[in-house]
Amino acid sequence: MSSNFADLFEQTADRVPHRAAVVHGDRTATFAELDVRANRIAHTLAARGVGVGTHVGYLMHNSIETVETILACFKLGAVLVNVGYWHGWAQIRHLCDHADLEVLVHHRRYEPAVAEARQSLPNLRHTIAVADEFTERRQAPSAASAETDLRAGLPFRPLTARGGEDLMLVYTLGTTGPPKAIMWQHQDLARVLAGSMDFHLDRLGARRLRGSHRGAGHPQWLVLVPLGDAAGVMPTLTALLCGHTVVLTSQFDPDEIWRIVAEKRPQVLVSAGDAMARPLLDAYRRRPTDATSLTTIASCAAPLSQSVKNALLEQFPWTDVFESIGSSETGLRGAGVARKDDDLARRSRFHLAPGTVVVDADGAPTETGAEGYLAATRNLPLGYYKDQRGTDSLLRVTARESLAISQDVARVESDNTITFIGRRDTSIEIAGVTVFVEEIENVLKSFDTIGDAMAIALPHPGRGSQIAALVCSTAGTTLSSAALKRHLCRHLAWSKVPRLIWSAPTLPRSPSGKPDYRRVQSYIAERVPNHVLAPRGPA
Structure with missing residues (x-):
């Protein structure tokens, strides 16, 4: 069975075709509708020369169209590239050039930055503007991007030679340097996601999320993290491949988010560290609403401080506050449920997912109580795109096994959990x-x-x-x-x-x-x- 994300999604769509897949504002797409719409986009892109191995970027905020575009690229075997909408035009130009983009799909509101960047990108053959809720549909597109009805293509699933070896380029912002891209095969990233999800569910007691597989209903995930970041794409794919519903909002507006929680009644809220949790807490305190549907508040991409964990657990005592640890280079590698603590400098503790170890600088496992680097031993990335030096630093082969060693420093505890110490590169x-x-x-x-x-x-x-x-x-x-x-x-x-x-x-x-x-x-x-x-x- 193929581990291509398109195949995995189509299997889910065939199993639960009439279930809501993505909700955005007052619009809903069922799994069957999302599949057909992604098929149409795939045929439209194929007519412009997109096929297996074509580098296609997307510069889009969270919306149904964004999910459709991502799935369409998977269906064609194209190399998907995330281009964060928060970058300025100079950084967008650098990223598109570095990624060897041939096609860029973008929401129309980002057209000025795309037009500016495209002037020095001769290899970018097509930029395709997609109407969004922030721009008037009657507004005439500029000459830089062809306004296209991406869903004008055929509704049938395209016949392509896609497979688990198809690539994604996952660009990470880089907290201390320019954006860099990690090359992932679908089959490895899919197994990291699947293995981590099973681990999270079984080890940490969140079995209530298993509903779609046991006929007990299905959860809704409110994903606040931008889909322009892998930290937003991964939980979205996880939810969809489990047959769950993803609820999206175009921008981070805490008051609007709590209105959505009260109206849509999601069970899982996926945020990103203190940067989202603090404004959400402040907005809820100003104007409390019905948030009793939430069973899990999950944080990814950035850590939660202990003071914020305490505040979340006090404000929402009926929920689990869930943290995960990992990186774009290694995928999800551990998880933990937050506990209240008076030590405000307390570091987060995690259970490690299978295939995860803590090693020293030479790749040897550390002893209990010693600090080392968090590393993956299975389903590894291929390395950094166009950066052999970085790849040699990331991927190691020891006498025992192959490793992908992250910059996350952790300490092994006596109960086989690990304590996250911090990032070595900062x-x-x-x-x-x-x-x-x-x-x-x-x-x-x-x-x-x-x-x-x-x-x-x-x-x-x-x-x-x-x-x-x-x-x-x-x-x-x-x-x-x-x-x-x-x-x-x-x-x-x-x-x-x-x-x-x-x-x-x-x-x-x-x-x-x-x-x-x-x-x-x-x-x-x-x-x-x-x-x-x-x-x-x-x-």
């Missing part, structure tokens, strides 16, 4: 000691008047580096430097307390909650040291 070296920014950021974000925080390293003449931070105050509050200093010293070792802290209206994150530390460095470098806090010693 850690800070101070006088020979490694400091992970996640711990510092969690404590900063637990302060009453701080809504978001990012920690970075700045040069220091004596120690080589010093810790600095950029914070965002919560609405209508002021930041007290003395109170913040006491709070930091209470929960962090003195060596980890930021020496310099700046305040900004917002912090640079992608819509999926991932931090952009390059922009934080630039922000601070451009400003005189008018900081909030510059402590000289422990309180």
